Amino acid sequence: xxxxxxxxxxxxxxxxxxxxxxxxxxxxxxxxxxxxxxxxxxxxxxxxxxxxxxxxxxxxxxxxxxxxxxxxxxxxxxxxxxxxxxxxxxxxxxxxxxxxxxxxxxxxxxxxxxxxxxxxxxxxxxxxxxxxxxxxxxxxxxxxxxxxxxxxxxxxxxxxxxxxxxxxxxxxxxxxxxxxxxxxxxxxxx
Amino acid sequence: xxxxxxxxxxxxxxxxxxxxxxxxxxxxxxxxxxxxxxxxxxxxxxxxxxxxxxxxxxxxxxxxxxxxxxxxxxxxxxxxxxxxxxxxxxxxxxxxxxxxxxxxxxxxxxxxxxxxxxxxxxxxxxxxxxxxxxxxxxxxxxxxxxxxxxxxxxxxxxxxxxxxxxxxxxxxxxxxxxxxxxxxxxx
Ligand code: HEM
Ligand code: HEM
Numbered sequence: 001x002x003x004x005x006x007x008x009x010x011x012x013x014x015x016x017x018x019x020x021x022x023x024x025x026x027x028x029x030x031x032x033x034x035x036x037x038x039x040x041x042x043x044x045x046x047x048x049x050x051x052x053x054x055x056x057x058x059x060x061x062x063x064x065x066x067x068x069x070x071x072x073x074x075x076x077x078x079x080x081x082x083x084x085x086x087x088x089x090x091x092x093x094x095x096x097x098x099x100x101x102x103x104x105x106x107x108x109x110x111x112x113x114x115x116x117x118x119x120x121x122x123x124x125x126x127x128x129x130x131x132x133x134x135x136x137x138x139x140x141x142x143x144x145x146x147x148x149x150x151x152x153x154x155x156x157x158x159x160x161x162x163x164x165x166x167x168x169x170x171x172x173x174x175x176x177x178x179x180x181x182x183x184x185x186x187x188x189x190x
Numbered sequence: 191x192x193x194x195x196x197x198x199x200x201x202x203x204x205x206x207x208x209x210x211x212x213x214x215x216x217x218x219x220x221x222x223x224x225x226x227x228x229x230x231x232x233x234x235x236x237x238x239x240x241x242x243x244x245x246x247x248x249x250x251x252x253x254x255x256x257x258x259x260x261x262x263x264x265x266x267x268x269x270x271x272x273x274x275x276x277x278x279x280x281x282x283x284x285x286x287x288x289x290x291x292x293x294x295x296x297x298x299x300x301x302x303x304x305x306x307x308x309x310x311x312x313x314x315x316x317x318x319x320x321x322x323x324x325x326x327x328x329x330x331x332x333x334x335x336x337x338x339x340x341x342x343x344x345x346x347x348x349x350x351x352x353x354x355x356x357x358x359x360x361x362x363x364x365x366x367x368x369x370x371x372x373x374x375x376x377x
Pocket of ligand 2: 265286287
């Protein structure tokens with residue numbers, strides 16, 4: 001999410017320099033992540049081809065874009081692991097069990113940005129602390145500004161996370177240790 | 191002296207080794223199948239099921255070797271037994287051979303038809319393709335119950351087989367069990 005935010009920020013900067021449409025100042029502000037239109041999906045490749053895919057249906061978060069210094073922008077996301085959906089109930093139950101998320105109701109998956117770096121026209125990387133299953137590690141996500149209209153800002157965020165670092169390496173090497181995230185985050189201006 | 195090949199009187203080392211190796215693996219495999227379907231810890235359950243698949247497929251390969259070896263060898267004569275008993279022994283052995291193939295195949299069918307589509311990677315070494323079967327909840331449930339029935343049926347037959355072997359040894363006091371371990375009864 002942070003990455004998305006950062007990316008968006010970068011995009012803004014680029015746009016401000018390259019073309020008239022969006023000024024960083026226009027994007028600056030504080031947003032809350034809107035469930036409508038936002039999506040957090042993941043993909044875990046399988047040995048021999050194919051992948052297990054799924055998404056989280058319940059999450060919340062905030063995005064603060066610093067109009068003067070993009071690198072000081074902030075992203076926070078909190079995901080309810082119980083909202084995981086792979087399209088296969090047995091797989092969902094397995095993910096929620098002690099084997100993977102080991103998720104009591106109060107334990108959420110969180111990301112808190114610690115640094116945003118502009119990487120190009122409308123793109124940025126967001127580095128931050130990802131916490132899952134009681135483990136916290138630094139992760140970096142790539143963010144691209146996707147839309148900006150009427151107080152709503154949209155980012156496309158991608159990133160790869162090694163699940164072994166979070167005590168979730170069950171099933172390797174049958175299922176890849178790498179989880180590919182693909183998110184669309186829509187921020188609604190506060 | 192026991193040699194590689196079977197003779198008219200006794201089993202060779204290869205037959206003996208295959209018999210006991212597979213007997214041990216099948217009993218282990220049966221226990222594992224029972225335990226893994228009743229394991230609460232989901233990670234452990236997943237790993238046990240993968241191990242069960244790996245051992246089961248090893249057994250399938252061993253079964254092929256064993257059947258080829260059986261066909262390439264002569265069979266030791268049975269001692270003087272009532273005809274019905276000799277026929278029962280031959281029949282049980284034939285069914286046991288069939289089960290050595292059908293039981294792991296039914297397991298392979300079960301994972302191949304599962305909607306979970308969990309790849310089968312024996313001992314993490316290579317990805318085994320699925321059998322070309324219908325993938326659906328119904329197909330999976332069907333093959334799972336086939337696998338369960340054949341598994342429990344096989345263990346029942348093995349019990350009968352073991353009781354028969356013990357009867358030969360302790361009751362009839364013949365050479366049947368001893369020649370399956372490469373030994374002989376001394377007078
Ligand atoms: C000689 C070989 C095998 C034996 C003796 C055996 C035996 C068993 C037994 C006793 C069970 C538990 C049944 C129950 O009470 O629920 C079981 C379950 C199972 N077996 Fe096997 N099995 C063999 C081979 C295989 C193979 C080759 C595979 C897959 C490649 C396989 C896959 C499974 C699976 C997935 C289950 C769980 C089914 C369920 O969810 O109920 N088995 N097996
Ligand atoms: C999973 C377990 C087992 C399987 C699948 C199995 C299978 C077989 C088969 C197919 C044969 C026929 C060999 C042939 O003549 O080609 C055989 C023979 C024999 N088995 Fe087993 N067996 C198992 C366990 C045992 C156990 C635990 C014992 C001992 C108590 C045993 C004792 C014997 C004996 C003594 C013979 C030789 C019979 C003869 O000389 O004609 N088996 N077994």
